[in-house]
Amino acid sequence: MTLFRHAKSSWDDTIPRDFDRPLNKRGEKAAVTMGKWVKENGLTFDHVVASPAVRVIDTIDQFVKGTGERIDATWDRRIYLASSATLMDVLRDQSDDYKDVLMVGHNPGMEDLVFDIVPDDGSSPLRDLVWEKYPTAAIARMELDIDSWADIDRKCGKLTHFIRPRDLDAELGPEDE
Structure with missing residues (x-):
C-alpha cells in the first residue's frame, strides 16, 4: 500500500473553499518529480483511491506526467481531510x-x-522521518501483514x-531553508 499526500497548493484568497484550491507551480513540479x-x-x-479535492486531482494529473502511466482513480469524498480511522475504513x-492500493489525500x-x-x-x-514531517507530495509505502483489505488495523505494517520531494530535488525543500 502506498500513501501519497497531495502536492503544495495555492493559498490564493480569491478561492472561496479549501476544497477548490489548485496546486501552485512548486506543487506541480513536485508531483511530476515524485511520478518520475x-x-x-x-x-x-x-488501484488508486483519492480525495476529490481539486489539489488532489491536480496532484494526480501532474504525477501522471512523471510516470507516463494513465491513472483511473476512484474518488472517495471520505478521504477529504479525513482522520486515520476514516482512512482505514476507506482501505x-x-x-x-x-493487491497494491495507492491512496492520495491530505494531512494530518x-x-x-x-x-x-x-x-x-x-x-x-x-x-x-514521518515523525519529523510528512510534507506535501511525500510518498509512504508500506508492506501490510494482512490477507484482506478488511483486515487492515493498527500495527499491521x-x-x-518514505520519500519527500526535497530528497529528489533540493529546490523542492522547505521554503525557509
Whole structure:
C-alpha cells in the first residue's frame, strides 16, 4: 500500500473553499518529480483511491506526467481531510481483487495513518522521518501483514519507503531553508 499526500497548493484568497484550491507551480513540479521517482523505482499499484479535492486531482494529473502511466482513480469524498480511522475504513472497503492500493489525500490523516499502521518498535527506521514531517507530495509505502483489505488495523505494517520531494530535488525543500 502506498500513501501519497497531495502536492503544495495555492493559498490564493480569491478561492472561496479549501476544497477548490489548485496546486501552485512548486506543487506541480513536485508531483511530476515524485511520478518520475515512482517510475524509476518500479513502484506499481493496481488501484488508486483519492480525495476529490481539486489539489488532489491536480496532484494526480501532474504525477501522471512523471510516470507516463494513465491513472483511473476512484474518488472517495471520505478521504477529504479525513482522520486515520476514516482512512482505514476507506482501505477496508477496497476489493481484495486489488493487491497494491495507492491512496492520495491530505494531512494530518495520512501521517496519522502511518503512525497507526506502523508500530513504533524500531522495525521501520523511516518512521522517524514521518515523525519529523510528512510534507506535501511525500510518498509512504508500506508492506501490510494482512490477507484482506478488511483486515487492515493498527500495527499491521512496515514502512519500506518514505520519500519527500526535497530528497529528489533540493529546490523542492522547505521554503525557509
